[in-house]
Amino acid sequence: VILLFPLILLFTPSLSLSLPTSKSSVFVPSTPIPGMKPGTSGLRKKTKQWMSENYLSNFIQSLLDTANESSNPPHEILVAGDGRYYNAVAIQQIIKICVGNKIPNVLVPRTGIMSTPAVSSLIRSRDDCGGGIVLTASHNPGGVDEDFGIKYNEGRGQPADESFTDEVYERTKVIQGFWKEEGEDIDLNAEAGTKTVLGSTTVTIIDPFKTYISTLRTSFDFPLLSSFISDPRVSILFDGMHGAGGPFASKILGDILGVEGLMRCESKEDFGGIHPDPNLSYASDLVERMGLLPDGTANPDFTSEFTLGAANDGDGDRNMICGKGIFVTPSDSLAIIADRCECIPQFKGGLKGVARSMPSSGAVDVVAERKGVECFVTPTGWKFFGNLMDSKEAFGKKSYSPFLCGEESFGTGSDHIREKDGLWAVLSWISILADANKGNEEGSLVQVKDIVEEHWKKYGRHFYCRYDYEGCDSGAADTLMDGLRGLVGGGGKAAADVGGGGEIVFESVEEFEYTDPVDGSFSGKQGMVLNFKMKSTGDKARAVFRLSGTGSSGATVRLYLEQYDGKNFQGSAPEKLKLLGEEAIRISKLQELTGREQPTVIT
Ligand code: G6P
Ligand code: ZN
Incomplete structure (x- = not known):
């Protein structure tokens, strides 16, 4: 084995390994900084606060201590962010703290950028991956004077629960310092597969897209979707809002499925100066191009050329859906997907459970009742759906899979991952449109508006x-x-x-x-x-x-x-x-x- 090892290195072309470069870890003394209580979805603060002395380090050390003392200490951690200002600098610092804490394996996506759903899917795909440190403030604006945030996802790809985040907070109140290992920065643009050994940690650059794309391929019928998209009567407009979902949309909607109307899909540190939240106010360009007025009603003076309009937020987990002259509320979108889910391969075996956050409308409840499917009403926050999805695997109870859930705050998703998923929602709507137009070769297309109105007629x-x-x-x-x-x-x-x-x-x-x-x-x-x-x-x-x-x-x-x-x-x-x-x-x-x-x- 000893003799073979260097040979294996020589003959593994896509894998380069640099030898240990770092010195040993040091304990840097620090003192507690008040106010580090994570909210619904991690700790979000002004970027400058994160950049102030020891702020990031205190939080990460408290987070790692909590994770290491949990029943399932992580041997492998993914570190990725939504590409906002400070993303790359923070990633380098977090790597050094992970090395100082002797985490055996750290994974970092090439470019450092990954959408939140892609993070969840990656963690789930690897048996050893105990969690992910996700650098995002979701739909909050980015930039030196705007917001930055960090959240932790656990081994099933789900956002950490309240007992975990409370524990992190308690530790931030008594922290005395953090472990760090100084060394060279990692090259975030290195080829996927590149490994760097720092102290007792191996840092591996991974492909951000691969796992997520294969997850979506198991949920949807890609050939059917691309053949629908290639119909000359169909045109789709997608707004990436310069967030992390943009590059994923370019690959999946653009390169693989052939969607041509892609706007704002390059990720930018300040999201191009906009508020990257897909709703009627902030995605106003898309809203206008879909033939809508700011209140979501049809503009009588303008008919859109697009069949479907959709937008994602800063980290690619939220979605907004519109049709020609119609805005679909997130609560209606969830209800309609639930009603028509059999056209999505993931739900072929029949839907077993649905859930919505309490403030979301009861539209899905009515569908669930008619279908005889169990319906849950949970507090706001995606993490509450996780337990229901894992009821069988993690808790040995009844299974609610396949499972569909959503929130009024432009979040829709299912148990293919443990986060809401902006692109998944868009692919669901393309599937619904493709199905509604099955066999309709030459007539006028069944539009989003027809689908929504039919739903209202059926259910109110x-x-x-x-x-x-x-x-x-x-x-x-x-x-x-x-x-x-x-x-x-x-x-x-x-x-x-x-x-x-x-x-x-x-x-x-x-x-x-x-x-x-x-x-x-x-x-x-x-x-x-x-x-x-x-x-x-x-x-x-x-x-x-x-x-x-x-x-x-x-x-x-x-x-x-x-x-x-x-x-x-x-x-x-x-x-x-x-x-x-x-x-x-x-x-x-x-x-x-x-x-x-x-x-x-x-x-
Ligand atoms: C984040 C979470 C969602 C939640 C939302 C609530 O986006 O991921 O699950 O619905 O926050 O935000 P709010 O500002 O209403 O607490
Ligand atoms: Zn988000």
């Missing part, structure tokens, strides 16, 4: 929209939530009597809490739900208040409005929901408490 429409009040005073936001909490039980009726409601009758207030059916863990304070009923039809409506867990400063109050209509499907959602919004604002005293006359964004 859940009118839906969200008001965001960004940058509120945290104290005022807490007072607002506490005030609503005070209305639970008897106080609810009193609030109803004050305003009188008219057509909208206020019924009750409740606080959403969740006990995980798989592992029994409890999550409290997940949002205040105000229930209403429409006087003339008896249809239900609700308003949900929740504080965002992903901001980097101040508080964002989210108000989610939903009204079911079983008969009348036409019209704009913001218009239809205006009265309900007014009632919710009145009852919550939002204006008095936050001083806000108008939401910052309506999506």
